[in-house]
Amino acid sequence: MTVWAPLLVGVAMVLVWETACRVFHVPVFLFPKPSDIWRTLTSEWPSLLRALGMTLRIAFQAFATAVVVGTLIAFLFVQSRAIERSFFPYAILLQVTPIVAIAPLIIILVKNTQVALTLCATVVALFPIISNTTLGLRSVDPGLASLFRMNRAGRLQTLWRLRIPSALPYFFGGLRISSGLALIGAVVAEFVAGTGGRSSGLAYEILQAGFALDIPRMFAAMLLITLAGVALFTLMVGLSKLALGGWHESEVGVEA
Amino acid sequence: MLAPAPPSHTDRTGALASAPPVLEILSAEKSFADGTRALAPVDLIVSTGEFITLIGPSGCGKSTLLKLIASLLEPTDGRILWWRAGSEKLGSPGRRIAFVFQDPTLMPWARVEANVRLPLDLARVGKQESRPRVAQALARVGLQGFERHYPRQLSGGMRMRVSIARSLVTEPNLILMDEPFGALDEITRNRLDADLLGLWWERKLTVLFVTHSIYEAVFLSTRVVVMSARPGRIFNVMTIDEPQPREAGFRDSPRFAAYCRQLSGWLAEASLLQRAP
Numbered sequence: 012m013t014v015w016a017p018l019l020v021g022v023a024m025v026l027v028w029e030t031a032c033r034v035f036h037v038p039v040f041l042f043p044k045p046s047d048i049w050r051t052l053t054s055e056w057p058s059l060l061r062a063l064g065m066t067l068r069i070a071f072q073a074f075a076t077a078v079v080v081g082t083l084i085a086f087l088f089v090q091s092r093a094i095e096r097s098f099f100p101y102a103i104l105l106q107v108t109p110i111v112a113i114a115p116l117i118i119i120l121v122k123n124t125q126v127a128l129t130l131c132a133t134v135v136a137l138f139p140i141i142s143n144t145t146l147g148l149r150s151v152d153p154g155l156a157s158l159f160r161m162n163r164a165g166r167l168q169t170l171w172r173l174r175i176p177s178a179l180p181y182f183f184g185g186l187r188i189s190s191g192l193a194l195i196g197a198v199v200a201e202f203v204a205g206t207g208g209r210s211s212g213l214a215y216e217i218l219q220a221g222f223a224l225d226i227p228r229m230f231a232a233m234l235l236i237t238l239a240g241v242a243l244f245t246l247m248v249g250l251s252k253l254a255l256g257g258w259h260e261s262e263v264g265v266e267a
Numbered sequence: 268m269l270a271p272a273p274p275s276h277t278d279r280t281g282a283l284a285s286a287p288p289v290l291e292i293l294s295a296e297k298s299f300a301d302g303t304r305a306l307a308p309v310d311l312i313v314s315t316g317e318f319i320t321l322i323g324p325s326g327c328g329k330s331t332l333l334k335l336i337a338s339l340l341e342p343t344d345g346r347i348l349w350w351r352a353g354s355e356k357l358g359s360p361g362r363r364i365a366f367v368f369q370d371p372t373l374m375p376w377a378r379v380e381a382n383v384r385l386p387l388d389l390a391r392v393g394k395q396e397s398r399p400r401v402a403q404a405l406a407r408v409g410l411q412g413f414e415r416h417y418p419r420q421l422s423g424g425m426r427m428r429v430s431i432a433r434s435l436v437t438e439p440n441l442i443l444m445d446e447p448f449g450a451l452d453e454i455t456r457n458r459l460d461a462d463l464l465g466l467w468w469e470r471k472l473t474v475l476f477v478t479h480s481i482y483e484a485v486f487l488s489t490r491v492v493v494m495s496a497r498p499g500r501i502f503n504v505m506t507i508d509e510p511q512p513r514e515a516g517f518r519d520s521p522r523f524a525a526y527c528r529q530l531s532g533w534l535a536e537a538s539l540l541q542r543a544p
Contacts, residue, residue: 154372162389176376258376258417
């Protein structure tokens with residue numbers, strides 16, 4: 012039911028789209044039919060796949076960097092309120108400044124395009140990890156904290172046995188948001204770099220196809236980005252289920 | 268007035284009057300940083316093997332007193348001695364305190380056995396040694412076969428049992444319980460009360476128990492300490508001189524009713540006190 016209902020809606024929408032385009036004779040360069048897009052997708056598969064690979068690579072690199080750096084920063088923040096109070100505003104600054112505004116700067120400043128793009132995407136993906144993990148590390152059941160104190164638990168024991176497990180649900184929430192943002196960040200950065208002719212990812216494909224009025228190719232590239240985003244999200248959901256499945260309310264079925 | 272106790276029973280309270288004190292609370296008081304005076308100077312001596320219940324209107328400092336005794340808080344003035352020594356010696360053999368909280372306070376990510384084993388893990392006791400002790404603690408609270416369950420798979424009463432098993436696993440000499448069964452239904456509560464009493468008797472524990480329930484206090488305790496609020500202080504102490512271990516039938520006896528009546532009178536007086544300026 013959960014899979015079939017939305018799938019049915021999707022199929023119906025594609026059918027309506029296809030018939031409408033056929034009935035009203037909409038030209039391909041204005042609005043392509045699903046079948047046109049499918050044809051482009053299959054015939055230009057190798058080049059599109061290569062572009063997808065590029066974009067995904069940047070997204071993954073950025074995501075991995077964001078997870079590592081974000082988690083480290085979160086650990087630093089929970090060490091003392093003073094550190095958090097001093098640095099958190101800058102994390103927010105990073106979050107609220109639109110990436111399109113920073114990207115040109117980064118691309119000019121960093122010679123290596125790959126590195127520049129990854130950096131842009133990392134900036135976008137970083138904040139949810141920092142804020143969620145910090146919140147999680149602070150969200151320790153006060154009763155359990157007392158229990159640890161009464162049993163004379165060391166700092167490391169408390170961190171490992173109490174703080175980190177308590178933070179996990181929040182951390183995985185951060186992962187879900189951040190994985191999507193890493194992909195968006197990668198695409199946006201490619202767009203900015205692409206206008207300077209220094210990219211080869213899916214965004215660049217969309218730009219080029221736009222210049223060439225190859226609308227089906229634009230749609231095909233967009234479809235691939237969307238699918239990649241969905242796949243990434245699904246992966247994160249699976250990971251979180253794997254880690255929290257046994258115990259956390261968010262991942263346990265309603266039967267309990 | 269209370270009927271005199273029949274002379275034939277094992278009078279544990281009497282026998283223990285000469286036992287060494289577990290706890291000496293000497294004019295301990297507690298004020299918080301915001302100026303609230305949670306506890307006026309309190310004096311209380313607890314001997315080995317006693318089952319003491321603290322009862323009183325909300326805000327009377329029962330929980331604060333318990334936290335002072337758990338050494339989770341420091342008294343602002345006065346002092347507390349555990350087995351005639353300061354808090355620095357707590358945790359060594361013969362001087363172990365366990366705390367059972369209002370809520371089960373279990374780690375939701377850990378299975379029952381890991382939850383119960385936690386105090387041993389924190390003390391770096393090896394798996395070889397801890398395994399039988401965990402099994403034994405779970406058996407004592409009647410939870411054999413639930414080792415591999417997660418807390419969320421258990422009922423409220425069972426979670427509380429896990430919490431008690433965890434407190435027993437270190438073989439504590441003093442158990443502090445802060446309204447542990449307050450959130451449970453009456454039938455479950457009565458059963459847990461009876462089991463707790465059995466454990467206390469069998470293991471020769473010393474228990475300090477906070478409750479809101481007069482019936483629970485009378486049924487469980489050797490002494491009931493009635494507290495009054497603002498600032499929290501001891502209003503009166505009642506000795507429940509009844510045979511141990513208590514049987515379920517005690518609840519229906521006229522003597523039980525007499526204790527309860529007396530206690531609820533004191534509680535009413537204690538509550539009135541706080542309304543006075």
